[in-house]
Amino acid sequence: MTHDATSDMPSRRQLRRTLRQRRRGLSAAQRRQAARLLSQRLRRLPEVKRARRVALYLPNDGEIDPRPLIDWFRRRGAHVYLPVLRPLSDNRLWFVHYHASTPMRTNRFSIPEPCTRHGAHHARRLPAWALDLVLMPLVGFDASGNRLGMGGGFYDRTFAFRRLRRPHPCLIGLAHDCQYVERLPAADWDIPLDAIVSDARVVRPTRT
Ligand SMILES: Nc1nc2c(c(=O)[nH]1)N(C=O)[C@@H](CNc1ccc(C(=O)N[C@@H](CCC(=O)O)C(=O)O)cc1)CN2
Numbered sequence: 001m002t003h004d005a006t007s008d009m010p011s012r013r014q015l016r017r018t019l020r021q022r023r024r025g026l027s028a029a030q031r032r033q034a035a036r037l038l039s040q041r042l043r044r045l046p047e048v049k050r051a052r053r054v055a056l057y058l059p060n061d062g063e064i065d066p067r068p069l070i071d072w073f074r075r076r077g078a079h080v081y082l083p084v085l086r087p088l089s090d091n092r093l094w095f096v097h098y099h100a101s102t103p104m105r106t107n108r109f110s111i112p113e114p115c116t117r118h119g120a121h122h123a124r125r126l127p128a129w130a131l132d133l134v135l136m137p138l139v140g141f142d143a144s145g146n147r148l149g150m151g152g153g154f155y156d157r158t159f160a161f162r163r164l165r166r167p168h169p170c171l172i173g174l175a176h177d178c179q180y181v182e183r184l185p186a187a188d189w190d191i192p193l194d195a196i197v198s199d200a201r202v203v204r205p206t207r208t
């Protein structure tokens with residue numbers, strides 16, 4: 001009989017369902033407040049202050065909203081990028097420069113993303129390794145800094161190279177604090193994050 005430390009925990013699928021419901025259940029006022037607190041917390045972190053090329057995301061499915069940071073980054077002369085699903089469906093992400101007049105389209109998950117068909121935007125596309133900082137969405141996080149995502153493995157695949165080439169880019173998961181669980185069942189392919197920041201805490205992973 002096989003036995004492992006995660007066998008008595010709810011499955012990743014069950015956890016995803018519960019935690020996604022939980023974040024979607026927050027009121028508009030709670031979301032606004034959480035986004036404000038998150039932004040204040042992030043602005044104090046040295047790796048955030050230092051970053052020149054930053055990827056964030058447009059919130060979907062109750063995710064905590066990183067958009068209050070966009071103007072702050074721009075004022076500091078940093079460039080902001082958004083994830084774009086790579087065509088040919090290899091389940092990896094590209095990052096495309098994002099500003100007020102960036103042409104957008106919705107991807108197959110109905111999330112808006114910069115439209116890369118627009119010729120001028122090809123040049124504004126960065127591979128993942130060229131970023132300084134990636135603020136990534138998550139569904140669940142735990143005290144050791146493990147991350148549970150939407151289940152597509154997009155971020156895991158895109159940043160798999162970082163196992164070999166640490167510490168660049170810096171990876172920070174963002175969450176509503178209600179997405180915290182004491183212990184997540186980790187998977188072999190999970191990429192280690194440098195920190196997870198919520199409206200109420202900063203988790204620095206304990207493993208190296
Ligand atoms: N805001 C945001 N952008 C992101 C991600 C994310 O998690 N959040 N991603 C992080 O990887 C990538 C997209 N990955 C996603 C994976 C699954 C679903 C999702 O909603 N799945 C639905 C089924 C939707 C459908 O098939 O039409 C579901 O599971 O219920 C969304 C995004 C890239 N962009």
Ligand SMILES: Nc1ncnc2c1ncn2[C@@H]1O[C@H](COP(=O)(O)OP(=O)(O)OP(=O)(O)O)[C@@H](O)[C@H]1O
Nearest residue numbers: 148149150151152153154155156157160187189190
């Ligand atoms: N580096 C990788 N190479 C190949 N397959 C991978 C890699 N990372 C993850 N996968 C595959 O992707 C699938 C989804 O992974 P997982 O459940 O960890 O996604 P997630 O981290 O929750 O999602 P996301 O990163 O999109 O937010 C798994 O079936 C896994 O086999």
